[in-house]
Amino acid sequence: MKLDIFTLFPEAFEWFLEQRPVRKAVEAGSEVNLRDYRDWTPIKGGRVDDAPYGGGAGMVIRVDVVDAALTGVYGAGERPRTVVLTPAGRQLDDALVSELSAEPAVAILSGRYEGFDHRVHEHLADDEVSIGPYVLAGGEIPAMVLAETVVRRLPGALGDPESPIEESFSEAMGGRPEYPHYTRPPEYRGWGVPEVLLSGDHERVRRWREQQSELRAGVRQGDSGGDSVASPDRHP
Numbered sequence: 355m356k357l358d359i360f361t362l363f364p365e366a367f368e369w370f371l372e373q374r375p376v377r378k379a380v381e382a383g384s385e386v387n388l389r390d391y392r393d394w395t396p397i398k399g400g401r402v403d404d405a406p407y408g409g410g411a412g413m414v415i416r417v418d419v420v421d422a423a424l425t426g427v428y429g430a431g432e433r434p435r436t437v438v439l440t441p442a443g444r445q446l447d448d449a450l451v452s453e454l455s456a457e458p459a460v461a462i463l464s465g466r467y468e469g470f471d472h473r474v475h476e477h478l479a480d481d482e483v484s485i486g487p488y489v490l491a492g493g494e495i496p497a498m499v500l501a502e503t504v505v506r507r508l509p510g511a512l513g514d515p516e517s518p519i520e521e522s523f524s525e526a527m528g529g530r531p532e533y534p535h536y537t538r539p540p541e542y543r544g545w546g547v548p549e550v551l552l553s554g555d556h557e558r559v560r561r562w563r564e565q566q567s568e569l570r571a572g573v574r575q576g577d578s579g580g581d582s583v584a585s586p587d588r589h590p
């Protein structure tokens with residue numbers, strides 16, 4: 355997969371690119387590239403934005419700037435699936451992550467200020483995506499959220515090939531949150547670990563985890579399946 359993140363602030367992504375799943379996915383053959391709109395802007399002085407028609411506060415990223423950046427990277431030919439980040443978009447979920455991570459290439463358009471000229475949404479993007487119903491100052495954090503969810507699905511990103519399969523909200527978990535995890539010590543300040551996890555009985559462990567996942571999802575009401583733990587996901 356080739357992932358291109360278009361941004362006005364490539365330096366904001368330095369930390370992200372150094373993270374293990376990203377490095378591992380890249381080592382395994384995927385690409386994660388940062389693309390700065392300013393490198394292709396046709397506007398004098400490296401400008402990328404302008405005042406909104408009709409007046410109002412803030413600046414709007416120009417459609418010709420975004421188009422020039424996409425053409426600069428992909429040429430005049432076919433462009434990859436292009437996602438514009440906006441609080442008003444389709445809310446990111448596991449199904450969308452699965453869809454995007456199956457693409458050969460994805461372009462993520464991250465904005466700032468008042469966002470993009472709406473023609474970017476209408477004519478240049480295939481998807482409008484939000485990371486949640488709240489407004490952030492810019493698209494950098496949403497771009498990292500989206501990129502990380504996608505990168506985690508790419509070959510090589512995670513050490514254990516099973517781990518992205520059975521995690522919260524995945525198909526293997528029936529779309530439910532994952533079960534709680536515990537590790538040593540078995541008792542700390544009187545806080546114990548559910549006995550079933552120490553039993554070595556894989557079938558009982560499997561059933562307990564399934565029940566915990568259902569409890570967290572609100573599918574199951576207070577039934578711990580005979581194995582002790584009063585409520586899901588409480589710090590004991």
Ligand code: ADE
Pocket residue numbers: 439440441483484485486487488489490491492493496
């Ligand atoms: N830009 C600002 N807020 C956002 C959000 N919640 N999702 C995606 N892009 C955004």
